[in-house]
Amino acid sequence: MNRTDKALACFENFNCCQAVLTAFNKEIGLTEAYCLKLGAGFGGGMNCGETCGAVTGAYMVLGLSKAYATPTPESKIKMKEDTLHFNRLFREKQGSLLCKELLGVNVSLPEGRAFAQENYLFETRCPHFIASACRILDQLLDAQKKGA
Numbered sequence: 001m002n003r004t005d006k007a008l009a010c011f012e013n014f015n016c017c018q019a020v021l022t023a024f025n026k027e028i029g030l031t032e033a034y035c036l037k038l039g040a041g042f043g044g045g046m047n048c049g050e051t052c053g054a055v056t057g058a059y060m061v062l063g064l065s066k067a068y069a070t071p072t073p074e075s076k077i078k079m080k081e082d083t084l085h086f087n088r089l090f091r092e093k094q095g096s097l098l099c100k101e102l103l104g105v106n107v108s109l110p111e112g113r114a115f116a117q118e119n120y121l122f123e124t125r126c127p128h129f130i131a132s133a134c135r136i137l138d139q140l141l142d143a144q145k146k147g148a
Contacts, residue, residue: 015043045099
């Protein structure tokens with residue numbers, strides 16, 4: 001099972017951030033259980049319709065796989081570049097980084113969440129965001145392995 005498939009399978013029971021984190025658990029050196037706990041509060045755009053949980057999960061994967069433990073000006077610049085590169089690619093594919101824009105409704109409001117559930121937005125739209133985040137991460141992490 002590839003990482004995208006693993007994330008989509010996880011999303012059947014957990015949120016989008018948890019799904020992305022869990023799919024990359026081996027690459028970031030965390031157990032699946034720890035990834036599920038770490039990402040629990042980031043679904044639904046941090047439960048307020050802001051940055052998509054698949055995106056925040058991707059940021060965590062980038063940080064845990066590529067970032068610095070001892071900061072240098074160069075390492076900070078590289079992490080910023082990698083995050084901005086991810087953002088550009090995700091926006092090109094999905095149009096936004098924000099949950100409420102991606103879903104077309106603010107799921108932090110009771111009526112927005114009800115609309116999303118009644119119209120199966122989580123089941124029909126969120127898998128595309130999760131898959132995009134995973135594919136972009138695969139691309140970025142593969143480039144890292146090749147020394148790019």
